[in-house]
Amino acid sequence: MTVDQLDPRPLWEQLAAIIRDQIKAGVFEPRQVLPSEAHLQQEHGVARGTVRRAMAALAEQGWAVTIQGRGSFVAPRESWPEA
Numbered sequence: 001m002t003v004d005q006l007d008p009r010p011l012w013e014q015l016a017a018i019i020r021d022q023i024k025a026g027v028f029e030p031r032q033v034l035p036s037e038a039h040l041q042q043e044h045g046v047a048r049g050t051v052r053r054a055m056a057a058l059a060e061q062g063w064a065v066t067i068q069g070r071g072s073f074v075a076p077r078e079s080w081p082e083a
Contacts (some may be wrong), residue, residue, distance in 0.1 A: 002044045011046050012053035018044075019054065020063050023074055034064060034072040 001021075005015045022028055035043070055072050057068040058064035060081045066072040 003046060009051045014022045015044055015046060015050060015054035019058060023063055028074045030072050032073050036071060057080045
């Protein structure tokens with residue numbers, strides 16, 4: 001699954017939803033490192049800013065934790081939002 005350039009939703013929002021769904025599905029486990037910005041850029045054909053905005057949104061929502069110099073990780077399950 002990747003972003004849809006014809007979808008009216010912003011690309012960062014689509015990318016955040018894809019990663020969130022992968023976390024929920026168990027593709028990424030709590031405390032596991034998420035793919036790098038470069039990898040996500042290449043895989044989804046989006047700009048670096050799009051990836052950064054998506055990761056920031058995931059962090060704001062409680063799905064991910066970003067540590068400067070180390071990367072982004074799946075947040076512990078207790079940090080995940082309800083539903």
